[in-house]
Amino acid sequence: MAQAVQASIGDSEFDRDTAVTLRAPGVHEARLSAGWTIFGAVNGGYLLALTGRALSGTLPHPDPFTVSAHYLSASRPGPAVIRTETVRTGRTLSTGQASLVQYEEDGTEVERIRVLATHGDLDGLAPEVRTSARPPAIPPYERCPGPADAPVSLPGGAEIMDRLAVRLDPATAGWVLGAPSGRGEMRGWFGLADGRDPDPLALLLAVDALPPTSFDLGLKGWTPTVELTVHIRCRPAPGPLRVAISTRNLAGGFLEEDAEIWDSADRLVAQSRQLAKAPL
Structure with missing residues (x-):
């Protein structure tokens, strides 16, 4: 169904490009890769x-x-500093905050993103599931087009697509041919191009990795995120993920996107909502 496994969790381009180095208590150095732009x-x-x-x-x-993350300014490839702080620690959950900053040429510090997060142990969750949610109806992987099948490149460039194995449901890919459905939907298969299986950190990427729903509304251009909240529900099984994203309301120059991520075992592994600026 998907590409052959070549990389493993902890030893992939995604892991290398999200690596951080602890320089002092609560101070981490990182380098934002141009490959994820x-x-x-x-x-x-x-x-x-x-x-x-x-x-x-x-x-x-x-x-x-x-x-929950607030995006304060556009990040650029290059060095960055992440400052972390523990807010509260309990027996099963702990909460912390993080701030990612970059520096201008004159040394001015600019905050890019501020995050508040609660962590736990996914392996310790109760096994019971009661849900009315159902996996999205997406055609088989082989019947969904990928970037190489598109007649034109994504406007503005999308280096990130070279690192992903994304295939879109044809019902939500009409915008590629200049015929968006107008429903504000985006569905497809998601994986990493080097075959690395998903884990909780990859789920944080997956909720924001498909083309924006604004494309299906007939809008073109960058759709910058203002705020994004993600809930990780369980550790994903190996194999490709299915992603379904929709928007119901574009007003005042902003739109929301609700996303569901399903794993190969038909489990709802992540949910998210974001507020984004609509393209001009």
Whole structure:
């Protein structure tokens, strides 16, 4: 169904590009890779995974349960500093905050993203599930087009797509041919191009990695995230993920995006909502 496994968790391009180095208590150095950009700006899901890795090294609990991020300015490839702080520690959950900053040429510090997150241990969750949610109806992987099948490149450039194995549901890919459905939907298969299986940090990337729903509304251009909240529900099974994103309300120049991530075992592994600026 998907590409052959070549990389493993902990030894992939995603892991290398989200690596952080602890320089002092609560101070981590990182380098934002140009490989995760779209329209010249660093992808918001990649930034969330990067700050999530720093918080996982700070808090006593390893896995993100809920993460809320405010994007304060557009990040650019290059060096960055992530400052983390423990807010509260309990027996099963711990909460921390992180701030990612970069520096202008004159040395001025600019905050890019601020995150508040609660972590726990996904392996310790109760097994019972009661849900009315159902996996999205997406055609088989082989019947969904990928970037190489598009007649034109994504406007503005999208280096991130070279690092992903994304295939879109044809019902939500009409915008590629100039025929958006107008429903504000985006569905597809998601994986990493080097075959690395998903983990909780990859889920933070996946919620913001498909083309924006604004494309299906007939709008073109960068759709910058203002705020993004992600809930990680369980550790994903190996294999490709299915992603379903929708928006119901574009007003005042802003739109919301609600996302669901399903794993190969038909489990709802992550949910998110974000507020984004609509393209001009």
